[in-house]
Amino acid sequence: MQDEQEQENCSNQNEGEEQQSSRPMIFRGIDFLERDPALRPQVWQYPLNQRDDVRRAYLRLGPMQPKLNKYKATGIQGKKRRFQYSYFSHFPAWLEYSVSSGRAYCLFCFLFSNNMKKRGGFDVFTTQGFDRRKKVHDGKKCAFLTHMGSDPCSQHNNAVRHSQALLNQPNHLANILEVKSKEEKEKDRLRLKATIACVKLLTFQSCALRGHDERPQSRNRGKFLEIQKLLAEFCPDIAAVIDGNNLHVCKYNSHEIQTEILGIYAMKVREHIRAEIGD
Structure with a gap:
């Protein structure tokens, strides 16, 4: 009887956490945005009418690419590896690094993620973060290149096009004023x-x-x-x-x-x- 009550309490707590995480965020301006990729709310958590404003703000700020003396080591004991600042020079437009989690993220995929939790692997560069350093130095099989994909219609390349369209769409305030x-x-x-x-x-x-x-x-x-x-x-x-x-x-x-x-x-x-x- 006590075990059932504890399970019920845990279930109620989980439901409360889910409801709290599902509450929409409010965009208060570019100065209030969380920059750390591991700590920032996902774009789909904002109200629908504010998401484009959030995306434009993050695109204006650019990817989070801190230059640190020593990056956080990740991996199993004895085989830990660190993120390298030189990675940014190879992928300057989208590669991000989280100081808090020590993992890599993709700015474009984060901006146009649709909360695809049920599709395994689609949230590695948006919510989970990538930390398998061994796969970075793997030639054509480099994990960052694999994420981008060779297909022009890959998830990453579609996100890049969406970002470009968002910044160049004809309905911007400047274009409306021209009329x-x-x-x-x-x-x-x-x-x-x-x-x-x-x-x-x-x-x-x-x-x-x-x-x-x-x-x-x-x-x-x-x-x-x-x-x-x-x-x-x-x-x-x-x-x-x-x-x-x-x-x-x-x-x-x-x-x-x-x-x-x-x-x-x-x-x-x-x-x-x-x-x-x-x-």
Whole structure:
């Protein structure tokens, strides 16, 4: 009776873990993405309408290729092998390494994985990670070459084409803006510039962006919207494109837009620090 109760408790615990792992992730911007391939959530765990944004963000960051003095040794006792930094030069576009697990991964296959858990071997370079170093130095039978496949329609090559199509699809924001008239594009740019200026000011002053009550009838709509209102009072051009004067276009003042702008600023700061420090 006690054994049955313990089995039932374990079953309930496993079900709870499965439900927790199946909960969708929320994409909050490129600056909040987990870079370690072994720790990052899978793309299929994000909501369907955010997955392309996640893919574009990871493609912009590029594969995780840390240069370490000593990589983690894996394998059986007495025959352990280590990952080598030279592998990246042979497969620079997709090969990744996880510092936490010491295993290799594929960026493109990770981006377009469809949670194929029941098909053995398909998740080696996406969730499990590859750690059989002996097969890397095997000529034409190299495990990395085998993963890529000689067939143009292999899973890896299909993922590469999907990545290229995602970055070059005709429905990008830049292509949509080209269809608009010159006057509309200028209004969009001015509206976005006003948003960026407000975010920059509040960020560098360490102030909160959002207000407790941002409804139009509120007396205090928060620092971000109040600064926009102040800019509009002194600039008729800004007043013509923000707040209630652009009901049928993008306002560029949502929480998601603000978070994305903050992520871009954070990346710019990191790039500046890296440029000062060097390789």
